[in-house]
Amino acid sequence: QSALTQPxxxxxxxxxxxxxxxxxxxxxxxxxxxxxxxxxxxxxxxxLMIYEVTNRPSGVSNRFSGSKSGNTASLxxxxxxxxxxxxxxCSSYTDRNTRVFGTGTDVTVL
Amino acid sequence: xxxxxxxxxxxxxxxxxxxxxxxxxxxxFDSSGIHWVRQAPGKGLEWVAVISYDGSNKNYxxxxxxxxxxxRDNSKNTVQLQMSSLRxxxxxxxxxxxxxYFGSGFDYWGQGALVTxxx
Numbered sequence: 001q002s003a004l005t006q007p008x009x010x011x012x013x014x015x016x017x018x019x020x021x022x023x024x025x026x027x028x029x030x031x032x033x034x035x036x037x038x039x040x041x042x043x044x045x046x047x048l049m050i051y052e053v054t055n056r057p058s059g060v061s062n063r064f065s066g067s068k069s070g071n072t073a074s075l076x077x078x079x080x081x082x083x084x085x086x087x088x089x090c091s092s093y094t095d096r097n098t099r100v101f102g103t104g105t106d107v108t109v110l
Numbered sequence: 111x112x113x114x115x116x117x118x119x120x121x122x123x124x125x126x127x128x129x130x131x132x133x134x135x136x137x138x139f140d141s142s143g144i145h146w147v148r149q150a151p152g153k154g155l156e157w158v159a160v161i162s163y164d165g166s167n168k169n170y171x172x173x174x175x176x177x178x179x180x181x182r183d184n185s186k187n188t189v190q191l192q193m194s195s196l197r198x199x200x201x202x203x204x205x206x207x208x209x210x211y212f213g214s215g216f217d218y219w220g221q222g223a224l225v226t227x228x229x
Binding site for chain 1 (some may be wrong): 145147154155156160167168169170171172178203213214215216219220221222
């Protein structure tokens with residue numbers, strides 16, 4: 001199972017919006033609505049930010065939103081803040097009853 | 111309060127075995143699937159294995175299939191990952207994570223256990 005494809009880095013200025021893409025296949029993202037996103041700060045444990053494509057867990061800012069089209073999922077961060085600087089990973093359930101993570105995207109706030 | 115804690119990490123020689131444990135509390139353990147996810151130093155997240163809430167279903171990443179085995183003891187609220195024929199590429203921080211229902215995201219994670227495979 002190959003990793004989902006994410007851009008290595010994305011950057012934006014404070015207050016701007018950025019979007020991170022996550023491309024999979026018809027056997028994972030394209031087949032299911034079980035796509036989730038995680039935020040990981042250096043030296044910290046990953047934190048769930050979005051689940052089932054569009055849902056935010058309690059306590060996660062509404063500046064974070066998710067979507068999906070075909071084999072590609074996306075995470076949008078609006079009103080970018082310094083605290084959003086982290087690595088973001090997507091993940092999907094697969095047709096082999098496994099999970100797969102994305103390659104990770106380093107978000108920089110300029 | 112949901113709590114997950116890994117134990118059993120350490121340094122092990124290539125080809126040897128190691129057993130990780132994940133202790134859980136603060137939720138209905140026997141209703142949740144538990145996954146193992148690893149992260150090699152400076153690298154991204156890699157999904158490793160899953161066990162269903164009742165232990166009846168297990169699955170593994172291709173990279174560990176046939177070498178790793180996952181099990182659980184719902185009477186003790188623990189999940190184990192038995193790792194054998196370890197390789198340098200298995201060096202990583204191993205996290206256990208909860209998935210409260212089928213297909214759900216991993217909503218709680220342990221702090222991780224470092225496994226170093228080296229001679």
